[in-house]
Amino acid sequence: MGIKFFLSIIFTVLLFGSCKKKEPAEVTTFDLIVEGGINTYNTRQYIRLSKPVSFYGENVSTVGNAIVKVNDGKNDIYFKETSSTGIYSGIVEHNKNYYGAYKLTIEYNNRQYTAVDTLKPVFPIDSNYIPASVAVMKDVLRMNIQKHTFGTSIPQQWLILTKGEMWSEEKLGENLPFSYSHVFGTPNALHPLIQQARIIDMGINDSVNIYKFSLSDPYSAYLYRLFQETDWKGLLSTVPGNVKGNISGNANGFFYATDVEMQTRPVKSLVNK
Numbered sequence: 576m577g578i579k580f581f582l583s584i585i586f587t588v589l590l591f592g593s594c595k596k597k598e599p600a601e602v603t604t605f606d607l608i609v610e611g612g613i614n615t616y617n618t619r620q621y622i623r624l625s626k627p628v629s630f631y632g633e634n635v636s637t638v639g640n641a642i643v644k645v646n647d648g649k650n651d652i653y654f655k656e657t658s659s660t661g662i663y664s665g666i667v668e669h670n671k672n673y674y675g676a677y678k679l680t681i682e683y684n685n686r687q688y689t690a691v692d693t694l695k696p697v698f699p700i701d702s703n704y705i706p707a708s709v710a711v712m713k714d715v716l717r718m719n720i721q722k723h724t725f726g727t728s729i730p731q732q733w734l735i736l737t738k739g740e741m742w743s744e745e746k747l748g749e750n751l752p753f754s755y756s757h758v759f760g761t762p763n764a765l766h767p768l769i770q771q772a773r774i775i776d777m778g779i780n781d782s783v784n785i786y787k788f789s790l791s792d793p794y795s796a797y798l799y800r801l802f803q804e805t806d807w808k809g810l811l812s813t814v815p816g817n818v819k820g821n822i823s824g825n826a827n828g829f830f831y832a833t834d835v836e837m838q839t840r841p842v843k844s845l846v847n848k
Contacts, residue, residue: 606684607638609820609828610747612692613645613677614788615670616835620645622654622663623747624681627827637661642682648675662747671834679822679830690821690830697789697834698729705785706733706754709845715776716842718783722771723806724756730795731756732788732833737775742786742837759799762807771806777842789834793821797829 604627611622622645624638638661643654647669654665673696681688707720720735733754734742742751752773777783790798800818820829 605827606686606825607681607688609679609681609688609690609822609826609830611744612679612829612831612833613647613667613670613694614744614833614835615694616742616837617744618666618668618670619745620654620665620667620670621744621747622679622830624661624663624683638683640683642680644680646678646680648672648677673834677830677832681826686824688826689823692794692821692830692832693791694832694834695789695791697787697836698731700785700787700836700838703731705735705845706756707735707845709842709847711846712776716779716781716846718775718777718842718845720752720754720773720775722752722754722773723802724754725759725761727756727758729756730758730790730792732790732798734786734788736784736786737777738782738784741784755798755802757799758795762803779843781842782839783842783845785838785840787836791832794829794831794833797821 608625608627609622610625611620613620622643624641624643626636626638628635637659639656641656641663643663643665644651645654645665645667646652647667649669652665652667654663656662657664671694673694676691676693679690706724707718710717710719718735733756734751735754736742797818797820804818818827820827822828822830
């Protein structure tokens with residue numbers, strides 16, 4: 576869900592951060608970056624493999640001809656490379672193995688990389704707050720969607736899309752406007768960058784598609800560390816450390832398992848919520 580974007584930013588900060596201390600930057604060059612995971616919304620799943628990118632604007636270099644498989648707790652499912660180089664896809668029928676572990680194995684250039692994540696059930700949309708507020712303006716309904724919420728009881732990820740827009744895991748690498756509920760507190764209560772929000776003006780009869788994703792505890796902690804190096808820090812503030820995901824060996828990214836719920840709501844139903 577957009578991990579490549581964050582990792583490329585971190586690579587940029589690592590390079591520039593060295594200027595402050597006038598010391599050579601120690602940048603880890605990974606063999607590959609892993610994006611994607613298992614979701615309960617569809618049985619067809621996608622994994623994307625690519626090379627790390629820098630801030631110099633070079634194009635993403637995808638990784639083809641790898642062997643990719645996922646174990647769903649019962650069987651090994653081999654993913655086939657699609658017509659798009661670096662994108663691997665497979666059908667995981669047993670995609671609702673709640674509290675069970677899913678294991679990813681990648682073989683590339685005579686090296687093996689593995690990762691494991693546990694599928695937690697999503698907390699129902701109707702049983703919790705929605706990270707958006709709607710105000711009645713003169714001719715429109717103005718929706719304010721906060722990107723980050725802190726100190727929640729469980730970690731969650733949200734995606735609120737306007738009418739006609741749908742989420743698809745097939746669109747790996749696309750930077751979608753996700754929102755995050757963190758169990759951790761705000762890293763800096765006075766830092767202006769944490770007050771990020773998306774403002775949308777909509778008609779009185781418009782609706783939105785609300786997606787909610789469960790996050791395992793390791794994935795939640797990983798995302799929080801990523802945002803400490805991106806959203807909540809100025810580019811030249813300090814020299815950050817490498818943020819390592821759950822991929823073994825000299826690879827980065829995070830292989831996740833997530834439960835997904837989706838609802839379509841009239842925008843006016845969110846007024847004063």
